[in-house]
Amino acid sequence: MRLAGKVAVITGGGSGIGLASVMKFAAEGANVVVADFNAQSGNAAVEAALREGYDVSFIETDVAREEHVEAMCEHALEAYGRLDILFNNAGVGGAIGPLTETTAEDWNYTFDVLAKGVFLGIKHGARVMRRQGTGGAIINTASIAGLSGDGGPLVYSAAKAAVINLSKSSAVELAPDYIRVNAICPGFIATPLNDEGNPEATKHAYAKSQPWPDYGRVEDIAGTALFLASDDATFVTGEAIVVDGGAIAQGPGRSLKFPKKSARNSRYSGITKGSTGAENKLRKLDTNETHNNQPDGAM
Numbered sequence: 001m002r003l004a005g006k007v008a009v010i011t012g013g014g015s016g017i018g019l020a021s022v023m024k025f026a027a028e029g030a031n032v033v034v035a036d037f038n039a040q041s042g043n044a045a046v047e048a049a050l051r052e053g054y055d056v057s058f059i060e061t062d063v064a065r066e067e068h069v070e071a072m073c074e075h076a077l078e079a080y081g082r083l084d085i086l087f088n089n090a091g092v093g094g095a096i097g098p099l100t101e102t103t104a105e106d107w108n109y110t111f112d113v114l115a116k117g118v119f120l121g122i123k124h125g126a127r128v129m130r131r132q133g134t135g136g137a138i139i140n141t142a143s144i145a146g147l148s149g150d151g152g153p154l155v156y157s158a159a160k161a162a163v164i165n166l167s168k169s170s171a172v173e174l175a176p177d178y179i180r181v182n183a184i185c186p187g188f189i190a191t192p193l194n195d196e197g198n199p200e201a202t203k204h205a206y207a208k209s210q211p212w213p214d215y216g217r218v219e220d221i222a223g224t225a226l227f228l229a230s231d232d233a234t235f236v237t238g239e240a241i242v243v244d245g246g247a248i249a250q251g252p253g254r255s256l257k258f259p260k261k262s263a264r265n266s267r268y269s270g271i272t273k274g275s276t277g278a279e280n281k282l283r284k285l286d287t288n289e290t291h292n293n294q295p296d297g298a299m
């Protein structure tokens, strides 16, 4: 039991990544507070966890409202006497459509939930943890959308970039209190957030969205959150861990655009020397034959 005796609050715990984390953290011995805007799914999560024999409870929470976030942390103290782990995970897609059509109001809603919600969580979670004097672990769900220019809707991506920096900056400030702050940057994970009512089609599409030949599962993110919450991560703080089946590693996607240039598909191995005038030395892989000229499409 990696979280025995610990108390965790998980925002957005009623669905998707949050729900998987509720079940995983509880299975590892934590008491868990499910905090969600959606009381129906939040209560359903609690019922599912209680059926497994876990000790969890629900508090209706809008992470964009400071008094709610404060009450959420207080709820952990009232229900279980302490707060060791705060997983700021709640999220929405927020504003979509062309930036030239995006209203300031839609920008504000998106930032309120995704960025301000995380700020408020860190602020009030850290206050409680500092008062306790036994450290703590804060985990924030960012996204690969916060790391590149085409990973999600524009405002969402900007807010997730803010979450990554918030995690790093607050990790520095809170380290002297033994409070660790880390972010997780999930890639394409099949959840109700993005399945548009057709989970199977989403899984199929996501299985082709990164080098890893399968779709991302909520358990993949919950497992990373468990590591960051546990004592195995005692020296890990200020980190943004990418969990994306290699989507970001793939970068410009050269081997997708030019399949013949992919190392995996290459029929040749060896050294090329560009415009130096020196000879290339290439070996045809299936024959051991050697070549001095670079064959078309070998690289």
Ligand SMILES: NC(=O)c1ccc[n+]([C@@H]2O[C@H](COP(=O)([O-])OP(=O)(O)OC[C@H]3O[C@@H](n4cnc5c(N)ncnc54)[C@H](O)[C@@H]3O)[C@@H](O)[C@H]2O)c1
Binding pocket: 011, 012, 013, 014, 015, 016, 017, 018, 035, 036, 037, 038, 041, 061, 062, 063, 064, 089, 090, 091, 092, 113, 141, 142, 143, 144, 185, 186, 187, 188, 189, 190, 191, 192, 193, 194
């Ligand atoms: N699914 C993905 O591919 C993916 C990728 C990268 C990042 N993320 C992030 O992961 C997190 C979890 O998303 P998910 O995919 O599990 O989605 P989900 O829709 O299954 O779950 C999100 C939960 O957050 C809750 N929520 C929304 N607004 C809230 C608010 N203001 N206050 C409290 N709760 C609120 C919802 O009610 C829901 O239960 C989000 O931050 C999301 O941006 C998801």
